[in-house]
Structures are given as C-alpha cells and as structure tokens.
Amino acid sequence: MSNKISVGHVHMSGCTGCLVSFADNYGGLLTILDKYADLVYCLTLADVRHIPEMDVALVEGSVCLQDKTAVEEIKETRERAKIVVALGGCACYGNITRFSRGGQQNQPQHESYLPIGDLIDVDVYIPGCAPTPQMIRNVCVMAYLLLKGNDDQKKLAAE
Numbered sequence: 001m002s003n004k005i006s007v008g009h010v011h012m013s014g015c016t017g018c019l020v021s022f023a024d025n026y027g028g029l030l031t032i033l034d035k036y037a038d039l040v041y042c043l044t045l046a047d048v049r050h051i052p053e054m055d056v057a058l059v060e061g062s063v064c065l066q067d068k069t070a071v072e073e074i075k076e077t078r079e080r081a082k083i084v085v086a087l088g089g090c091a092c093y094g095n096i097t098r099f100s101r102g103g104q105q106n107q108p109q110h111e112s113y114l115p116i117g118d119l120i121d122v123d124v125y126i127p128g129c130a131p132t133p134q135m136i137r138n139v140c141v142m143a144y145l146l147l148k149g150n151d152d153q154k155k156l157a158a159e
C-alpha cells in the first residue's frame with residue numbers, strides 16, 4: 001500500500017483564484033510533504049479526463065445547476081474521494097457566483113449556483129477568497145495523519 005495520500009483539485013464555477021493559492025501551496029507541498037502526497041487529478045495541470053478514486057478532493061467553486069455535467073461531477077467526486085474539502089468561499093457558501101452574476105451586484109442567483117454542501121456531504125470547509133496556501137497545506141497534513149498516521153495521530157486529526 002502506498003504511503004502517500006492522493007490529492008485532487010476539482011474545479012466547479014469560480015474564478016480560479018483558489019487554484020492559484022493551491023498551486024502556490026503545491027510548491028510548498030512538494031518541498032514539505034514531498035514523500036507524502038501525489039496530485040492525481042487537476043485539469044489545469046494534467047490531462048486527466050475522469051475523476052479517479054482519491055483520498056482528498058479539494059473542490060473549488062460553486063455548482064451551476066444548469067450545467068448537468070457539473071452536477072454529475074460533484075456527485076462523482078463525493079463517491080470517489082474519502083475526504084471532500086470545500087476549497088474557498090465559492091465552494092463553502094456560494095460567494096461571488098451567487099451574488100454577482102448576470103445582473104446587479106448583490107442580486108442573489110440562488111436558483112443557479114449552489115455551494116457544494118447543498119448537494120453533497122462535505123468533510124472540511126476552508127473559507128477565504130482565496131484561502132491561504134498555509135490553510136490548504138494544514139488540511140492536507142491533517143488528512144495525511146488521519147489516513148496514514150498511527151492510532152494516536154488518527155485520533156488527534158479526527159478531533
């Protein structure tokens with residue numbers, strides 16, 4: 001069994017600012033976690049078409065209900081990831097996608113864009129627009145301890 005955790009970045013509707021933070025962090029992950037994490041899914045960085053089984057899915061953006069592919073993709077992510085993380089304000093609570101599209105600022109578009117927690121169970125929320133690379137890194141470390149650590153580390157990470 002691999003001693004690394006597999007991490008994926010799943011992109012819904014957002015501005016990709018979270019991805020920039022994630023990419024910054026990925027440099028940090030390479031340095032700090034090097035031996036501990038594999039990036040197995042990220043459409044921007046690798047040509048992988050189907051969502052694979054993975055330990056941690058970092059989901060950026062809210063879900064556009066009019067886009068059936070997006071709705072299927074978020075459900076598939078839940079089925080295939082052990083830990084689903086809502087990465088950033090759009091994934092956590094809708095953020096700009098709910099309040100600034102297709103009309104005046106602050107005009108709600110609740111019927112079109114939903115935070116991912118309205119459609120699937122979410123294990124961890126990382127707020128922020130965009131979240132800091134440090135927060136993303138900390139969640140990855142926690143996930144590593146939870147999935148690969150010894151019993152004490154698993155208990156600590158679960159608290």
Ligand code: SF4
Pocket residue numbers: 013014015016017018019060061087088089090091095096128129130131
């Ligand atoms: Fe962009 Fe902020 Fe939404 Fe991330 S949370 S996708 S940075 S608007």
